[in-house]
Amino acid sequence: MKVILLGGTKDSINIIQHIKKNYDSYILTTTTTEYGAKLAKEGGSDKTIARPLPKEEIIQIIQEEKYEILIDATHPFAEHITQTSVSISHELNMPYIRFERPTTDFKDMDTTHIHYVKSFTEAGKLIEKEFKEGNVLHFAGANTMGDILKYVSVDRFYPRILKVESSIEKCEKLGVDPDHIIPMKGAASLEENIELIEKYNASVMITKESGEIGGVVEKIQAANEKNVAVVMIQRPEIDELNKNDIVSNLEELDIRLKNFF
Template sequence: MKIFLLGGTKDSINIIKHIKENYNAHILTTTTTEYGAKLAREGGSDETIAKPLLKNEIMEILTKGHFDLLIDATHPFASHITQTSVSIKNELEMPYIRFERPTTNFENMDTSHIRYVNSFDEAGKLIKDEFHEGNVLHFAGANTMEDVLKYVPSERFYPRILKVESSLEKCEKLNVDPNHIIPMTGAATKEENLELIEKYGACVMITKESGEIGGVIEKIEAANEKDIAVIMIQRPKIDNLNKNDIVSNLDELDIKLNTFFKK
């Protein structure tokens, strides 16, 4: 079984480990960064590509490499690549699985501090209009900073990002003070979030609705305790994505895999 895996998430690493332990499979994982490719290799991926790929490049690799299955395990907010993967699946008529982590379960949680918006542009406007004092913790990655900084002064802006070259270059381009950059190594605990709120005098944090694996619950719990707002960007909708192609855990992945292949 030859699998082409669109990765770059913690989910994708779990998928690689699970497939390599349970199936006779060769996996090529693509990520947008060398850091992501390194994690994929450590997880057991046979091959990696560490750069963004265009649709035609992916299609060429799939056809020339005679791949049996396309798995999209990219971030819930990487809507462009998921839209591309759906298009490729339809054009090549090949087996396809979209691994999409479940949305966060907010039952029995105090959600009164959450303000929902549909984009980072909306988040920036909301802060400009309603949060005039205190600093902004940006817990949503380097690629989303620009839309917020159209409305929020950089001296109030504290992003938590991977300290990789591409992210640092974005910070420099957007005039983000290097002393404001908070290094990220994984999802933060509630205690770590509490420390950051206190240390940086935050009045609001920005996050994506990226699921429990993304540490959303720990962010909300910390915000509740410190009585600050959480601006949460809701997940984008993907056109033409068939709900029958979506799995949300490894058990569901196994059911799909066994419809395509024998162990």
């Protein structure tokens, strides 16, 4: 089974390990960063590509190397690549699976501190208008900082990012003080989030609705304990995506794979 996996998430590493353990397979994993490719290789991927790929190049790779199935395990907020992967599967008439972590069930949690928005621009405007005091913890990735900083002073902005070259360069271009950068190594625990709120005198936390694997529950719990606002960007709706192509766990993935092979 020759698999091309669009990765870069913790989910994608779990998928690689599961497929290599349970199937006679060859996996090419594409990621946008060297760090993501390193983790994929360590997870068992036979080959990796560590840069953003245009649609035409993905098609060329699939056709020339005869990949049989396309699995999209990119981040829930990587809207463009999911739209692209759906389009590729249709054009090539090839099996396609979208692995998407389930949304978080907040029914048993105190959600009074959460302010839902649909975009990072909307998040920046909300903070500018409603939360003028205290510092801002940005737990939503380096690529989204610019939209926030159009409305929020860089002096009160503290991003938690992977300390990789591309992210550091983005901080430099946006004028983020190096002392404000919080190094990230996986999802933070409740205690770590509380410590960050206290250390940086935060009044607001920005996060994506990225599911439990992204540590969103621990962020909300910490915000509740420290009386801090959570500005949460909701997942984008991807019209091109067929709900029947979505799986949310490895058991569902197995069912789809066995249907195809």
